[in-house]
Amino acid sequence: MTPNRTYIRSPHGGFGNGAGASHLAGRVPVDGPDVRALAAGLLFEDPYHSVYQLTDLSLTWTNLPGWTVLAPPPSTWPVVRVADPTAAVPGETEADAKVLNRIRGLLAKAEATDFAEEAEIFTAKAQELMTRYAINAALLHTQNGVGNTAVHSRRIHLENPYVKEKVHLLTEIGDSNRVRTVWFSSLAIATVVGTPLDLQQVDMLFTSLLVQATRAMQFADADSRGGSRTTSFRKGFLAGFASRIGQRLRDADSRATAEAADEASIPVDALLPILATKSEAVDAEFDRLFPRTKKARGRAVDANGWYAGQAAADDASLAPGERALRR
Incomplete structure (x- = not known):
């Protein structure tokens, strides 16, 4: 049997976690990173993980496409929280x-x-x-x-x-x-x-x-x-x-x-x-x-x-x- 329904698939997206992930975002150049240099930099900042772990992490990270931003990051949040203008109706959001x-x-x-x-x-x-x-x-x-x-x-x-x-x-x-x-x-x-x-x-x-x-x-x-x-x-x-x-x-x-x-x-x-x-x-x-x-x-x-x-x-x-x- 062949299902008559299909789901949507996107070629875009990215995801990263693990050791040193917080240092990666600012270190990956748009035109293609040097995996070894990236891993070396991470090892310098995080010496508690092996070279193999960080190299694997760097390779995985650099092969991922861009990650779609779904909501404003915390750095852009206002100091004072404001109401959602679309939430004029109680329970709308x-x-x-x-x-x-x-x-x-x-x-x-x-x-x-x-x-x-x-x-x-x-x-x-x-x-x-x-x-x-x-x-x-x-x-x-x-x-x-x-x-x-x-x-x-x-x-x-x-x-x-x-x-x-x-x-x-x-x-x-x-x-x-x-x-x-x-x-x-x-x-x-x-x-x-x-x-x-x-x-x-x-x-x-x-x-x-x-x-x-x-x-x-x-x-x-x-x-x-x-x-x-x-x-x-x-x-x-x-x-x-x-x-x-x-x-x-x-x-x-x-x-x-x-x-x-x-x-x-x-x-x-x-x-x-x-x-x-x-x-x-x-x-x-x-x-x-x-x-x-x-x-x-x-x-x-x-x-x-x-x-x-x-x-x-x-x-x-x-x-x-x-x-x-x-x-």
Whole structure:
């Protein structure tokens, strides 16, 4: 099977850590550094590490591309903190702590239960709360005459195994919540761009669904399906899970949007332009930060794993009270 969804990958980005990293930024010339000279300088300032360690660090650092700046560095912060001009609406840049705690509690219950139907209800309620809270914030933003939409970015570190499949899941969740995702393959880091509320909620939902997907994959192993313990099966499982979850999240978002419009006593057609304006602001910031990106090609995956993952995603129903599709 070949997944029909792709995630965005960027050729740009950079990352450094380890011994002497604080001295590197000012020592790497634009036209290409001398690795040996760089390592010698670091060794002079930091004699507690071996030449081999510092040479390896220097070589790694000099081979990395430029790092996209997502926010002003501390050196440029004002002495007195000023309010964000785009935060005229309470909760526009930071989600209400009570709402976040409710979402976290629902997702924690979904992760803890071994019963699919309970996980369905908890996850569904969390998604519904996320959608309605985001829509209410957008409505308040418009009603208060605020012209600009606050758009932020954050980096998410992903760990092996199955990193690409995890990125697929993150991208599907982000797409369903008007958040753009870019993937730095050489660094195993994803950057997500969206409104602060959406970023917080996507991060939480991704963490929860990743836990649920991993547990469902383990159950698939326990069922002793043919090839279920192979790497190819598990990659196919996670790819199928991500693809199906994305479809269901988008469906849930459409339903919740219609319900929110009904509760606000406005037609859906009047609400859609407000959400479109938010999406346009996110797209503009994404294009500013990452002007050159490309979509990664889909690749063939294990068919048994793909269908098992899709079935597991069906069991993780996202509509309140809805029964699993697969029985």
